[in-house]
Amino acid sequence: MKKIFVITAILLIANLLTYAQDGKALKVLISVDMEGITGVVNWEDVDREGKDYDLFRKIMTEETNAAIEGALDAGATEIIVRDAHSTARNILPDLLNPKARLIRDWSGEFKSMVEGIDKSFSAVIFIGYHAKAGTEDAVLEHTMSSKNITDISINGISLPEAGINALIVGYYDVPLVFLAGDSSICAQAKQLFGEIEIVAVKSGIGNAAINLHPAVSHEKIKEGVKKALLNINKYKPYKFKPPYKLVVTLKHEEVLEQRSEYPGVKRTGDWELTYENDDLIEVMKAMRHMF
Ligand SMILES: [Zn+2]
Missing domain, CATH: 3.30.1370 (Ribosomal Protein S8; Chain: A, domain 1)
Structure with missing residues (x-):
């Protein structure tokens, strides 16, 4: 009993020392889009006018909470959540874990979906992300504007929104360590970033998709985020x-x-x-x- 206590205390101190390096606390930004949330398959699901929108904004909030819990388990000292879909007023503030603070609406600044990012952060997490425009068997795939844009590339590399946002956080020397969304964006994230923890909550079948149960997604996201943050030194900021x-x-x-x-x-x-x-x-x- 005593021995276990001593070992636990040593591990905890070792973790705290790791996070204290460079004088940085374990400060985490979670950017949350909606198309890649568990169960979402149709534009109506992510539109304020849609009949099931209230259900999916609740699942979106719960999926964010799963990431927050994983971050807290890994010793996060500060968590900022950025609502990053459409109006940026989707996550339900009263249902969000009170340990996190929430950024709502758009400032008009270039940081956009990763609003709030600066050099003081240790890691970034993407929840509810989707594949780039034109991806086969992907759920609600698009890049920034489904109405206007066929493709966005930087230095010859065609990028999903996750890639564009990873470049912005990389500019501040912060690594993207975890992404959840459909299996297509997970594959694109692996291809672009190499070292990243991913959780695919659904797989597109043409316009349809096969989904995990939200409770299963939450467990996987919580564990994945915790694992990523406990191995934070593995991940490098994304830069061109x-x-x-x-x-x-x-x-x-x-x-x-x-x-x-x-x-x-x-x-x-x-x-x-x-x-x-x-x-x-x-x-x-x-x-x-x-x-
Ligand atoms: Zn969106």
Whole structure:
């Protein structure tokens, strides 16, 4: 009994010492989208006007809580949740774990889905994420705007929203350590980031999807987040080498015409706009004008 207590105490102190390195506490940002939440299969499910929207915003909140619990189990000292879908007013504040603070609505800043990120964070977690536009057998796949955008690439690499957001957090030297969503975005995350903990909560079958039960998703997410944060040194911030070349492929002529007016943007193909800059923040600002 005594021996177990001593061993537990030593392990706890060792963990605390690890987190205290570089003077950083274990501060975690959780960015939550909705298309990749368990059970969601249709645009109606993620739209405020949809009949089942209230059910799925509750599951979205519970899935976020699972990530928070995993982070707390790993010793997280501060947790910020960023609601990152549509109005950014989906997560139910009263049902969210009180240990976390919630960012709602859009500031208009380029950080967008990872609003709040800065160098003080230790790790970032993505919940409810979805595959990039044009992915086969993916649930509600799109990149930023399903209406306007066919593809977004930076330095020749076609990116899902998870890739774009990982570059923004990477700019602040913070690693993305965990992602949950459908099996397609999980595969894309593995391909882009290599070292990342993933949980696939569903798999697309054309427009349909086979889903885990939400309770099973929550358990897997909690364990996955805990595992990732306990091995935080494994993960590297996602970065590209400057200069950055952004290529956005659009769907509509009038949108293309209008977006090409942004300073520095060049039309480089029938449906293609290109913007180049050495500063990643300028690239992200330009991208926001092309949705
Ligand atoms: Zn969304």
